[in-house]
Amino acid sequence: ICLWCFLRPGAAGQGQSTAVCSPSCSCDEDGGADCSGKGLTIVPTGLSAFTYYLDLSMNNITELPAYVFKNLPYLEELRLAGNDLSFIHPEALSGLHQLKVLMLQNNQLRTVPSAALKNLHSLQSLRLDANHITTVPDDSFEGLQQLRHLWLDDNNLTVVPISSLRHQANLQALTLALNRISYIPDNAFANLTSLVVLHLHNNRIKVIEDNCFTGLLNLETLDLNFNNLMVFPKAIETLPKLKELGFHSNDIASIPEGAFHNNPLLRSIHLYDNPLAFVGASAFQNLSDLHSLMLRGASMMQDFPILTWTNNLESLTLSGTKVSSIPADLCEDLKLLRTLDLSYNEIAGLPSLQGCVQLQEISFQHNHIQQIKRDTFQGLSTLRLLDLSRNEIQVIHRDAFLTLTALTNLDLSMNSLTVIPTIGLSSLSQLKLSGNPQMKNVLTAKNLPKLRSISVPYAYQCCAFVACDSTSSSEDNDVKKSTGEDVERISMIMHCSPSPGAFKPCEHLLGNWMIR
Amino acid sequence: QHKQISGVSSGCQQGGCLTCSDYNGCLSCKPRFFMHLERIGMKQIGVCMTSCPPGFYGTRSPERNTCTKCRLECDSCFNKNFCTRCRAGFYLHLGKCQENCPEGLVRSDTQRECV
Numbered sequence: 001i002c003l004w005c006f007l008r009p010g011a012a013g014q015g016q017s018t019a020v021c022s023p024s025c026s027c028d029e030d031g032g033a034d035c036s037g038k039g040l041t042i043v044p045t046g047l048s049a050f051t052y053y054l055d056l057s058m059n060n061i062t063e064l065p066a067y068v069f070k071n072l073p074y075l076e077e078l079r080l081a082g083n084d085l086s087f088i089h090p091e092a093l094s095g096l097h098q099l100k101v102l103m104l105q106n107n108q109l110r111t112v113p114s115a116a117l118k119n120l121h122s123l124q125s126l127r128l129d130a131n132h133i134t135t136v137p138d139d140s141f142e143g144l145q146q147l148r149h150l151w152l153d154d155n156n157l158t159v160v161p162i163s164s165l166r167h168q169a170n171l172q173a174l175t176l177a178l179n180r181i182s183y184i185p186d187n188a189f190a191n192l193t194s195l196v197v198l199h200l201h202n203n204r205i206k207v208i209e210d211n212c213f214t215g216l217l218n219l220e221t222l223d224l225n226f227n228n229l230m231v232f233p234k235a236i237e238t239l240p241k242l243k244e245l246g247f248h249s250n251d252i253a254s255i256p257e258g259a260f261h262n263n264p265l266l267r268s269i270h271l272y273d274n275p276l277a278f279v280g281a282s283a284f285q286n287l288s289d290l291h292s293l294m295l296r297g298a299s300m301m302q303d304f305p306i307l308t309w310t311n312n313l314e315s316l317t318l319s320g321t322k323v324s325s326i327p328a329d330l331c332e333d334l335k336l337l338r339t340l341d342l343s344y345n346e347i348a349g350l351p352s353l354q355g356c357v358q359l360q361e362i363s364f365q366h367n368h369i370q371q372i373k374r375d376t377f378q379g380l381s382t383l384r385l386l387d388l389s390r391n392e393i394q395v396i397h398r399d400a401f402l403t404l405t406a407l408t409n410l411d412l413s414m415n416s417l418t419v420i421p422t423i424g425l426s427s428l429s430q431l432k433l434s435g436n437p438q439m440k441n442v443l444t445a446k447n448l449p450k451l452r453s454i455s456v457p458y459a460y461q462c463c464a465f466v467a468c469d470s471t472s473s474s475e476d477n478d479v480k481k482s483t484g485e486d487v488e489r490i491s492m493i494m495h496c497s498p499s500p501g502a503f504k505p506c507e508h509l510l511g512n513w514m515i516r
Numbered sequence: 517q518h519k520q521i522s523g524v525s526s527g528c529q530q531g532g533c534l535t536c537s538d539y540n541g542c543l544s545c546k547p548r549f550f551m552h553l554e555r556i557g558m559k560q561i562g563v564c565m566t567s568c569p570p571g572f573y574g575t576r577s578p579e580r581n582t583c584t585k586c587r588l589e590c591d592s593c594f595n596k597n598f599c600t601r602c603r604a605g606f607y608l609h610l611g612k613c614q615e616n617c618p619e620g621l622v623r624s625d626t627q628r629e630c631v
Contacts, residue, residue: 037531057566058531081566082531106548106566125600127567129576130548149594154548154576172611173594178576196611197598202578218610221597226577244597 020048027051031074035059043068050074057103058082064116066091077101081127084108090115098122105129105151112164114140125149129175136161141168153177153199160188168192175199177223184208184235190215201225201246214238225249225270237262243289246270254278255298266290279321281306288312296320307333317341324348324368331355342367343387354379363387365411372396379403387411389432394418401425412436413455422447433457434497453495462496532564545581550574552583589613591628602628 021027022044025035032053035044040059047054052074061083068089069075075096085107093099093116100122104113109131117123123144133155141147141164148170152161157179165171172194181203188209189195195216205227213219213235221244224233229250236242242263248270257280260266267289279295281303287310295305297320304323307313311333319341326342328351337356343365352375353359359380369391376397377383383404393415401407402424410428412420414435425431428448433439434455443461445451454465532549533542545551545564552568554561568574568583573593575582586592589606590599590613598611606613607623609630617623617630624631 079567103567130566149600173598173600175594178578194610197594199595202576220611221595 020046022046036079045071047072052098053077055079056083060084062086062108064088064092067094068092070095073097075099077103079103080107082106086110088113088116090118092116093120096120100146101125103127105131107131109133111135112137112140114142114164117141118143120144122146127151128155130154132156134158136164138163140164144168145170147171148194149173151175153179155179157181160184162188165189166191170194173197176203178202180204182206182228184212186211187214188212193217195219197221199223200227203227205229207231208233208235210234211238217241220244220265222246232256232259236260239263241265243267247274249273251275254280255283256280257282259283260287264288268292272296277301279305284310286310291315293317304330309333312336315339319344321345326351328352350376352376352378356380357382359383361385364391366390369393370395372400374399376400377404382406385409388415389435390414392416396421399423408450426450429453431455455497459498459500462498462500465496466499532566533562534564536562548576548581550581550583587613604628 021033022035024038024040024044025033025047027033027048031048031050033047033051034055036055037058040056041061043056043061043064049071051072054072054075054077057079061080062085064085066089073095076098078096078099078101081103085104086109099120102120102123102125105127109128111133112128114137117140121143124146126144126147126149129151133152134157136157147168150171153175157176158181160176160181169191171192174195174197177199181200182205184205186209189198193215196218198216198219198221201223205224206229208229216239218241219239220241222236222239222242224247226249229247229252232252232255233247236245240262243265245263245266245268252274254277255271259280260283264286266287268291272294276295276298277300279298279301283305284290284293285306285308290310290313292315293313294317296317299320299322301321301323304325304327305318313334314336316334316337324346326347330351331353332355334356336358338358339361340356340359341363343363345367347364347367347369350364350369350372354375357379360382361384365387369388370393372393374397377386377400381403384406386407386409389411393412394417396417398421401421404424406427407425408427409430410425411432413432416438417436418438419441420433425448427450429450429452431448431451431454434457436457439457443456443464445465456462532545534544534546536542540560540562542551542562542564549564549566550568552563552565552572554563570592571586572583573586573595575584584596586599587596589603591601591603593599594611599608599613602608602613606615607617607628607630609618609621621630
């Protein structure tokens, strides 16, 4: 039986002792002492020997003398963040054999206090972030066999502290972010076999050697965002368990063929804000856990990426490339796709997207599409937004929208249309047709019961949708009479542009602009 | 009304505040402090801290330092995918909080870990 457990008030739930405390602190029955933000310049005395949690953060303690915690043998968490600590005596932390968490962030340390850390054999979490550390002595973490989480971010390191990390086989999470590291040599993290998370973002990393991540067999998260990498980090090939990868905001111009062939478990890849010109077509295949892929502005890219077995993709963005065609079997692989953005490419024709049954948003804006066939969007009953603007569409098959029962927003502006089919658009609330100069016919709202906003090529076409002045021609009146019950509903349409007016009259005089 | 921190007024008792208001506490933090929004009733109070509260992790960046919620099953975490302590009923292994442990490990209720 653990006798000590019974002696420690609160922890074993037995024995009521009034909490021994220091005047500068507030203590609870469980052995917690909060002395934070009290303007203290030294560690207070008079705390209970059973204190297991001590918060001294946000005071003005500049030094820790020897044996200052010798009366607190049961301490498990010590918070010293936000003081002005610049020196920790080598014996300052002596006796803290049960210490698990040590917080030294937001202080004035210039080096890792390696001597003081030496005997903290139970330490699991060590925070040294937001100091001014420029050097990490080789023996810094030598005695810390249980260390799992190490924060060294927001310091002044210029190199990876390789030697001091060499024996940290239990380390699981490490951040070296916000430092001045510019180069990562081979085997920089060689023995960190338990490392799961490595943050290197916001450094100045220009070059990383091909074998710099060798040994990181359990690494799942690698954050290289906001650095100066000019070449794709080939070193990720040695990371078989990688799931989250970020290298956005670098200077990488191309992603090679087979870039991620050794990283089959990837779930997310953040690569935006790189001057990408080329992306290898085979880069993203066989990534069955990838949920989202966003490629923008790879201006030299000509081939649509091969996505075989990348079959859990829910969002695909590929825009600003020279891609001119979409594979006919795209939807055989991408059954879970919900958003598809292929805008600003050079796509001339569309295959049938019938298999992508979960699609909700599609954008083909700004391509060279000329026609929409009957089966292009067939079966997409969950599609809500369809943007086909800024193409060269002349013909849309009569039944092209037949099954789009959930479509609410359809943008066909800036095309070459003369007529559009409206069968199937029972849920449509916004329709954009402006910029189709050949479309001169009078439109009707017959198949568009929920329409609320429409933009049309000519003002007179709005007369079918909004109340016009009395001078509208007899021809328009006939249209209104024939669709009697439509008239009340039409007046509910909030917005039609360009709205008719004195200089854009409703009547349609001989179809000649000059006369009007 | 925004106050610089030289004179600390009632709404901004903390040392990490850069600008603050009586009603909403800290509006911005000194460099290297984490900004965290605490909800008190209908009000949101800005708090500047050296480390995020339990259940949140800190992300440092040159512009600002923010606190973000951990996963539901974590009491504390290193980032959104790596827990450092689990909620009751979950057990920690390599940064994951699971209801069961991998083969060869057993559940420790006191430490909430697979050991």
